[in-house]
Amino acid sequence: MAGIVRVENQTRGTVIAERCRVARGAIQTILGLHIVPRLQPGEGLLLRGATTIDTTFMRYPIDLVFMDRSRRVTRTLSRLKPWRLAMWNPRARDCLELPAGALEGTGTAPGDQITIADL
Secondary structure (H helix, E strand, C coil): CCCEEEEEECCCCEEEEEEEEECCHHHHHHHCCCCCCCCCCCEEEEEECCCCEECCCCCCCEEEEEECCCCEEEEEEEEECCCCEECCCCCCCEEEEEECCHHHHHCCCCCCEEEEEEC
16 A cells, blocks of 8 residues: 555445545554644545544544445444544444545445555
């Protein structure tokens, strides 16, 4: 998987993130968006192996998409505020962090099939 990918909701025929960074290694996964300025529309961060998300020290809300091994959505959270914790999701394998409001715009919901393509 490349450093930047395109993420689509195959079920709904929508683009979730036109330019999504892929976290490389444990440090990038742990830091996530904590040190990144606010995401712009069309951006995202894919955290492989993330089943819990912590927004402590973040300065802005985000949307989350948890996916299982086959990239089927297991859980979504809209507009998760800073200083919150999205607890362990046992069926999830990866998590996609998105700008707040991205889920509303794409209609992404549990059960949807996600595709990820290298750019």
